[in-house]
Amino acid sequence: METQNETAPILTLRNLNMRYGEKKALTDINMDILPRSITAFIGPSGCGKSSLLRCFNRMNDLIENALVTGEILFDGQLNINDAKIDVTQLRRKIGMVFQKPNPFPKSIYENIAYGIRVAAKSTKSEIDDRVEDALKKVGLWKEVADRLKDAGTRLSGGQAQRLCIARTIATRPEIILMDEPTSALDPLSTQTVEELTLELKENYTVVIVTHNMQQAARISDNTAFFLHGELIEYSPTKLMFTRPNNKRTEDYITGRFG
Numbered sequence: 001m002e003t004q005n006e007t008a009p010i011l012t013l014r015n016l017n018m019r020y021g022e023k024k025a026l027t028d029i030n031m032d033i034l035p036r037s038i039t040a041f042i043g044p045s046g047c048g049k050s051s052l053l054r055c056f057n058r059m060n061d062l063i064e065n066a067l068v069t070g071e072i073l074f075d076g077q078l079n080i081n082d083a084k085i086d087v088t089q090l091r092r093k094i095g096m097v098f099q100k101p102n103p104f105p106k107s108i109y110e111n112i113a114y115g116i117r118v119a120a121k122s123t124k125s126e127i128d129d130r131v132e133d134a135l136k137k138v139g140l141w142k143e144v145a146d147r148l149k150d151a152g153t154r155l156s157g158g159q160a161q162r163l164c165i166a167r168t169i170a171t172r173p174e175i176i177l178m179d180e181p182t183s184a185l186d187p188l189s190t191q192t193v194e195e196l197t198l199e200l201k202e203n204y205t206v207v208i209v210t211h212n213m214q215q216a217a218r219i220s221d222n223t224a225f226f227l228h229g230e231l232i233e234y235s236p237t238k239l240m241f242t243r244p245n246n247k248r249t250e251d252y253i254t255g256r257f258g
């Protein structure tokens with residue numbers, strides 16, 4: 001399914017299917033994800049949003065009975081499903097932020113420095129600069145500059161989620177996957193993360209799963225609606241929330257089920 005934008009897609013899904021053992025989770029997904037934009041995945045619980053997100057950086061490899069078939073082209077070339085690709089390298093390009101903020105049980109500084117160090121040989125001052133830069137980008141620098149040695153786990157929920165986003169952007173990915181990143185946050189922290197996400201799209205491609213229709217409407221450029229593992233509708237967000245093409249989309253976004 002194509003959106004109206006002419007930009008070349010950063011991800012192209014062709015006949016993507018996925019199952020857990022005998023249980024089908026995704027059926028024939030075809031879609032393009034556009035670069036430097038925010039794409040929202042919506043749909044009722046169990047419709048396959050997280051499963052699809054995990055296909056993008058091969059996180060399903062970690063689930064024993066998960067089987068993915070079909071193609072996901074990255075920049076029109078590399079097939080993410082190719083058995084031969086370097087998965088560690090891929091995950092550096094396609095980072096992920098989870099529902100529950102999950103800082104490492106290390107210092108705030110080390111939470112960010114770790115990935116930078118693993119990615120490339122860097123000097124202490126280079127790392128210091130990039131840690132500061134990442135914390136500034138997520139609006140956390142002022143809050144934590146004088147306590148970088150404190151444990152990341154001692155931050156508030158909203159701060160911890162922003163630390164996790166900082167950790168993700170510090171390794172300079174191209175795509176950031178977010179699976180319900182604000183569902184564990186209070187309204188103010190949610191607003192901060194939403195504003196941050198909007199800023200991120202200047203440099204990154206964001207794919208965000210959300211159960212919050214207002215959130216999808218507020219921040220995303222395109223929205224994909226899933227039901228029972230199928231992509232029902234994929235449209236520019238403004239269009240989807242004003243004139244959905246499909247009756248089932250309309251029922252879902254108007255709160256008739258889900």
Ligand SMILES: Nc1ncnc2c1ncn2[C@@H]1O[C@H](COP(=O)(O)OP(=O)(O)OP(=O)(O)O)[C@@H](O)[C@H]1O
Pocket residue numbers: 020023024025043044045046047048049050051052063
């Ligand atoms: N590890 C697993 N093993 C077996 N089945 C799974 C596994 N993970 C998910 N599923 C099943 O796959 C389907 C899709 O699940 P998924 O987690 O992708 O849905 P979701 O849209 O993210 O739901 P939610 O909104 O509740 O997070 C569901 O039927 C779920 O039970």
Ligand SMILES: [Mg+2]
Pocket residue numbers: 049050051179209
């Ligand atoms: Mg999910």
